[in-house]
Amino acid sequence: PHLLDACWWFSDLSLAVLTRRIQKWAAARVVLLGTPTLWHALRAETSGLDSMVLVDGDAALRDHDRRGQLVVCNILTDQLPTGLEADVVVADPPWYECEMQHFLAAARESCRMDGRVLLSVPPDGTRPGIKAEWERTVLWARELGFVLLSYEQRVLSYLSPPFEHNAFLSAGARPVRTDWRHGDLATFVRAKRGIRLFAATQQTDTW
Numbered sequence: 001p002h003l004l005d006a007c008w009w010f011s012d013l014s015l016a017v018l019t020r021r022i023q024k025w026a027a028a029r030v031v032l033l034g035t036p037t038l039w040h041a042l043r044a045e046t047s048g049l050d051s052m053v054l055v056d057g058d059a060a061l062r063d064h065d066r067r068g069q070l071v072v073c074n075i076l077t078d079q080l081p082t083g084l085e086a087d088v089v090v091a092d093p094p095w096y097e098c099e100m101q102h103f104l105a106a107a108r109e110s111c112r113m114d115g116r117v118l119l120s121v122p123p124d125g126t127r128p129g130i131k132a133e134w135e136r137t138v139l140w141a142r143e144l145g146f147v148l149l150s151y152e153q154r155v156l157s158y159l160s161p162p163f164e165h166n167a168f169l170s171a172g173a174r175p176v177r178t179d180w181r182h183g184d185l186a187t188f189v190r191a192k193r194g195i196r197l198f199a200a201t202q203q204t205d206t207w
Helices: 012-024 036-043 059-064 097-110 130-143 162-170
Strands: 029-033 051-056 070-072 086-091 111-121 146-159 181-190
Touching (some): 012 036, 029 036, 036 051, 036 059, 059 070, 086 097, 097 111, 097 130, 111 146
Parallel strands (some): 029 051, 029 086, 051 070
Antiparallel strands (some): 111 181
Protein backbone atom coordinates (compact mmCIF):
# COMPACT_ATOMS: atom_id res chain seq x y z
CA PRO A 1 0.00 0.00 0.00
CA HIS A 2 0.95 3.63 -0.51
CA LEU A 3 2.24 5.35 2.62
CA LEU A 4 -0.78 7.67 2.66
CA ASP A 5 -3.34 5.00 1.77
CA ALA A 6 -6.17 5.13 4.31
CA CYS A 7 -7.34 1.55 3.81
CA TRP A 8 -7.77 -0.77 6.78
CA TRP A 9 -7.44 -4.19 5.20
CA PHE A 10 -8.71 -7.40 6.76
CA SER A 11 -6.09 -9.44 8.58
CA ASP A 12 -5.49 -13.07 7.63
CA LEU A 13 -7.54 -14.10 10.66
CA SER A 14 -10.52 -12.05 9.45
CA LEU A 15 -10.22 -13.48 5.95
CA ALA A 16 -10.29 -17.00 7.40
CA VAL A 17 -13.37 -16.21 9.53
CA LEU A 18 -15.31 -14.77 6.58
CA THR A 19 -14.27 -17.57 4.23
CA ARG A 20 -15.45 -20.20 6.71
CA ARG A 21 -18.84 -18.48 7.00
CA ILE A 22 -19.29 -18.48 3.23
CA GLN A 23 -18.33 -22.15 3.05
CA LYS A 24 -20.55 -23.04 6.02
CA TRP A 25 -23.61 -21.76 4.18
CA ALA A 26 -22.55 -23.51 0.96
CA ALA A 27 -22.94 -20.24 -0.90
CA ALA A 28 -22.69 -20.51 -4.67
CA ARG A 29 -22.99 -16.79 -5.46
CA VAL A 30 -21.21 -14.12 -3.43
CA VAL A 31 -21.14 -10.33 -3.73
CA LEU A 32 -18.39 -8.44 -1.91
CA LEU A 33 -18.96 -4.77 -1.11
CA GLY A 34 -15.72 -2.90 -0.48
CA THR A 35 -13.72 -5.99 0.50
CA PRO A 36 -10.86 -6.34 -2.01
CA THR A 37 -8.67 -8.41 0.32
CA LEU A 38 -11.44 -11.02 0.66
CA TRP A 39 -11.82 -11.00 -3.12
CA HIS A 40 -8.14 -11.81 -3.51
CA ALA A 41 -8.29 -14.47 -0.78
CA LEU A 42 -11.30 -16.28 -2.25
CA ARG A 43 -9.74 -16.28 -5.72
CA ALA A 44 -6.54 -17.79 -4.34
CA GLU A 45 -8.24 -20.99 -3.20
CA THR A 46 -10.79 -23.48 -4.47
CA SER A 47 -13.90 -21.94 -2.94
CA GLY A 48 -16.56 -23.82 -4.90
CA LEU A 49 -18.30 -20.59 -5.87
CA ASP A 50 -20.32 -20.44 -9.08
CA SER A 51 -19.91 -16.67 -9.19
CA MET A 52 -18.19 -13.95 -7.19
CA VAL A 53 -18.37 -10.19 -7.78
CA LEU A 54 -16.45 -7.44 -6.02
CA VAL A 55 -18.05 -3.99 -6.01
CA ASP A 56 -15.42 -1.40 -5.12
CA GLY A 57 -14.52 2.16 -6.01
CA ASP A 58 -10.81 1.47 -6.65
CA ALA A 59 -10.30 1.50 -10.43
CA ALA A 60 -6.74 0.16 -9.97
CA LEU A 61 -8.27 -3.23 -9.16
CA ARG A 62 -9.04 -3.64 -12.88
CA ASP A 63 -5.45 -4.80 -13.35
CA HIS A 64 -6.30 -7.88 -11.24
CA ASP A 65 -9.65 -8.74 -12.84
CA ARG A 66 -9.26 -11.60 -15.30
CA ARG A 67 -12.72 -13.17 -15.08
CA GLY A 68 -15.14 -10.26 -15.08
CA GLN A 69 -15.51 -10.43 -11.30
CA LEU A 70 -15.13 -6.71 -10.65
CA VAL A 71 -17.60 -3.82 -10.78
CA VAL A 72 -15.91 -0.45 -10.26
CA CYS A 73 -18.58 1.56 -8.49
CA ASN A 74 -18.79 4.12 -5.70
CA ILE A 75 -21.22 2.41 -3.34
CA LEU A 76 -21.95 5.71 -1.61
CA THR A 77 -23.03 7.62 -4.71
CA ASP A 78 -23.58 5.31 -7.69
CA GLN A 79 -26.40 2.99 -8.63
CA LEU A 80 -25.40 -0.65 -8.44
CA PRO A 81 -25.70 -2.78 -11.58
CA THR A 82 -28.79 -4.94 -11.83
CA GLY A 83 -28.77 -8.72 -11.81
CA LEU A 84 -26.73 -9.29 -8.65
CA GLU A 85 -28.49 -12.12 -6.79
CA ALA A 86 -26.10 -13.34 -4.13
CA ASP A 87 -26.54 -16.07 -1.55
CA VAL A 88 -24.12 -14.18 0.68
CA VAL A 89 -23.12 -10.50 0.68
CA VAL A 90 -20.06 -9.38 2.64
CA ALA A 91 -19.90 -5.63 3.34
CA ASP A 92 -17.10 -3.64 4.99
CA PRO A 93 -18.30 -0.02 5.02
CA PRO A 94 -16.54 2.99 6.49
CA TRP A 95 -17.47 3.07 10.16
CA TYR A 96 -19.91 5.98 10.00
CA GLU A 97 -23.68 5.81 10.29
CA CYS A 98 -24.61 7.22 6.89
CA GLU A 99 -22.03 5.12 5.08
CA MET A 100 -23.14 1.94 6.85
CA GLN A 101 -26.73 2.61 5.80
CA HIS A 102 -25.59 3.09 2.19
CA PHE A 103 -23.80 -0.25 2.27
CA LEU A 104 -26.82 -1.99 3.78
CA ALA A 105 -29.00 -0.56 1.03
CA ALA A 106 -26.50 -1.82 -1.54
CA ALA A 107 -26.54 -5.22 0.18
CA ARG A 108 -30.31 -5.36 -0.19
CA GLU A 109 -29.97 -4.71 -3.92
CA SER A 110 -27.41 -7.53 -4.17
CA CYS A 111 -28.94 -10.20 -1.94
CA ARG A 112 -31.61 -12.76 -2.82
CA MET A 113 -34.52 -13.47 -0.52
CA ASP A 114 -33.35 -15.63 2.43
CA GLY A 115 -29.76 -14.70 1.62
CA ARG A 116 -27.24 -13.70 4.29
CA VAL A 117 -25.38 -10.42 4.79
CA LEU A 118 -22.16 -10.21 6.80
CA LEU A 119 -21.54 -6.62 7.92
CA SER A 120 -18.48 -5.27 9.73
CA VAL A 121 -19.50 -2.99 12.60
CA PRO A 122 -17.52 -0.53 14.75
CA PRO A 123 -17.30 -1.87 18.30
CA ASP A 124 -18.48 -0.15 21.45
CA GLY A 125 -16.00 2.56 22.42
CA THR A 126 -15.11 3.55 18.85
CA ARG A 127 -16.55 7.02 19.55
CA PRO A 128 -19.26 8.60 21.73
CA GLY A 129 -22.78 7.70 20.64
CA ILE A 130 -21.82 4.54 18.76
CA LYS A 131 -24.48 2.43 20.51
CA ALA A 132 -27.24 4.82 19.43
CA GLU A 133 -25.85 4.83 15.88
CA TRP A 134 -26.01 1.03 15.77
CA GLU A 135 -29.57 0.98 17.10
CA ARG A 136 -30.63 3.34 14.30
CA THR A 137 -28.74 1.22 11.77
CA VAL A 138 -30.60 -1.91 12.90
CA LEU A 139 -33.91 -0.06 12.48
CA TRP A 140 -32.81 0.98 8.99
CA ALA A 141 -31.92 -2.63 8.20
CA ARG A 142 -35.42 -3.72 9.24
CA GLU A 143 -36.94 -1.20 6.84
CA LEU A 144 -34.83 -2.76 4.10
CA GLY A 145 -36.26 -6.19 4.94
CA PHE A 146 -33.37 -7.57 7.00
CA VAL A 147 -33.54 -9.46 10.28
CA LEU A 148 -30.50 -9.50 12.56
CA LEU A 149 -29.48 -13.11 13.18
CA SER A 150 -26.37 -12.64 15.29
CA TYR A 151 -23.93 -10.06 16.60
CA GLU A 152 -20.38 -11.14 17.46
CA GLN A 153 -17.89 -8.90 19.20
CA ARG A 154 -14.26 -8.48 18.15
CA VAL A 155 -14.20 -11.34 15.65
CA LEU A 156 -12.69 -9.17 12.92
CA SER A 157 -9.26 -7.57 12.93
CA TYR A 158 -7.67 -5.09 10.55
CA LEU A 159 -4.15 -4.19 9.49
CA SER A 160 -3.04 -0.66 10.32
CA PRO A 161 -2.19 1.37 7.21
CA PRO A 162 1.34 2.83 7.14
CA PHE A 163 0.21 6.38 7.98
CA GLU A 164 -1.49 5.17 11.17
CA HIS A 165 1.52 3.13 12.23
CA ASN A 166 3.78 6.16 11.63
CA ALA A 167 1.42 8.35 13.65
CA PHE A 168 1.84 6.03 16.64
CA LEU A 169 5.62 6.20 16.29
CA SER A 170 5.55 9.98 15.96
CA ALA A 171 3.45 10.26 19.12
CA GLY A 172 5.98 8.19 21.04
CA ALA A 173 3.62 5.28 21.54
CA ARG A 174 5.11 1.94 22.42
CA PRO A 175 5.19 -0.65 19.60
CA VAL A 176 1.63 -1.42 18.60
CA ARG A 177 0.53 -4.62 16.87
CA THR A 178 -0.33 -4.06 13.23
CA ASP A 179 -3.63 -5.89 13.77
CA TRP A 180 -4.66 -4.06 16.95
CA ARG A 181 -7.89 -2.69 15.48
CA HIS A 182 -10.89 -4.98 15.95
CA GLY A 183 -14.41 -4.91 14.62
CA ASP A 184 -17.68 -6.65 15.37
CA LEU A 185 -19.56 -8.83 12.90
CA ALA A 186 -23.32 -8.61 12.35
CA THR A 187 -25.16 -11.28 10.36
CA PHE A 188 -28.48 -10.44 8.72
CA VAL A 189 -30.93 -12.48 6.67
CA ARG A 190 -33.07 -10.86 4.01
CA ALA A 191 -36.51 -11.92 5.22
CA LYS A 192 -38.74 -9.42 3.40
CA ARG A 193 -38.66 -7.28 0.30
CA GLY A 194 -38.51 -4.08 2.34
CA ILE A 195 -38.76 -0.57 1.03
CA ARG A 196 -37.74 0.20 -2.54
CA LEU A 197 -34.84 2.52 -1.87
CA PHE A 198 -31.22 2.32 -2.93
CA ALA A 199 -29.48 4.76 -0.62
CA ALA A 200 -30.19 6.13 2.83
CA THR A 201 -29.26 9.75 2.13
CA GLN A 202 -27.11 11.57 -0.38
CA GLN A 203 -23.46 11.76 0.55
CA THR A 204 -22.51 15.39 1.23
CA ASP A 205 -18.76 15.11 1.80
CA THR A 206 -16.03 13.66 -0.39
CA TRP A 207 -13.48 11.27 1.06
